[in-house]
Amino acid sequence: EIVLTQSPDFQSVTPKEKVTITCRASQSIGTHLHWYQQKPNQSPELLIKYASESMSGVPSRFSGSGSGTDFTLTINSLEAEDAAAYYCHQSSSFPFTFGQGTRLEIK
Amino acid sequence: QQQLQESGSGLVRPSQTLSLTCTVSGGPLSSGDYAWSWLRQPPGKALEWIGYIYLSGSYYKNPSLESRVTISIDRSKNEFSLSLTSVTAADTAVYFCARAPSGSVYYDTWGQGALVTVSS
Numbered sequence: 057e058i059v060l061t062q063s064p065d066f067q068s069v070t071p072k073e074k075v076t077i078t079c080r081a082s083q084s085i086g087t088h089l090h091w092y093q094q095k096p097n098q099s100p101e102l103l104i105k106y107a108s109e110s111m112s113g114v115p116s117r118f119s120g121s122g123s124g125t126d127f128t129l130t131i132n133s134l135e136a137e138d139a140a141a142y143y144c145h146q147s148s149s150f151p152f153t154f155g156q157g158t159r160l161e162i163k
Numbered sequence: 164q165q166q167l168q169e170s171g172s173g174l175v176r177p178s179q180t181l182s183l184t185c186t187v188s189g190g191p192l193s194s195g196d197y198a199w200s201w202l203r204q205p206p207g208k209a210l211e212w213i214g215y216i217y218l219s220g221s222y223y224k225n226p227s228l229e230s231r232v233t234i235s236i237d238r239s240k241n242e243f244s245l246s247l248t249s250v251t252a253a254d255t256a257v258y259f260c261a262r263a264p265s266g267s268v269y270y271d272t273w274g275q276g277a278l279v280t281v282s283s
Contacts, residue, residue: 090269092210099259099273100210111271143210147268151225152212 062155079144088148167274185260196265203256
């Protein structure tokens, strides 16, 4: 099973700050890595597919990069509405797995 | 645009069977080639992939749950279902149904989630 490790687990940030969340895979997964945002008491929403492809309707301040084992989700100029948990997810091999999540708090 | 909605028992006794159904609206299950999926999230924890099924009936399940999980699909009712046997408190979670484009398996459409509590 591929283990995805995110860092940090938690971050308290101010609006307009730039945020970087990393996801490291226990083995190479190419670009089969996707990012989701989950606000409290809501279902996850797909932000980025295949490491760097932004989904339609997602604000341009969200971007993804990486391949192999190391991936990054970047949020430029954070807004208050970005307070949420963020999860990475690999679909390279069974069983599909998720990172433990990164919770962003807006100061 | 398709929408998904989970329904089923919210409280299940230990050792009993958890049963959930995901009803798809806004278009037939056959409108595209998708992997119709189940995932879960224990309170305050991360997401866990349970498995998925195609319209053909072929399916894939998480080995950690495989012996207890059944996933089925009913084209006539436009729904798919999850059954999890011999539940324990560790199975308490919000259960989500979701849709993934076949061959891609990223989840672009989710249900709102259904909390299932295992307790006597």
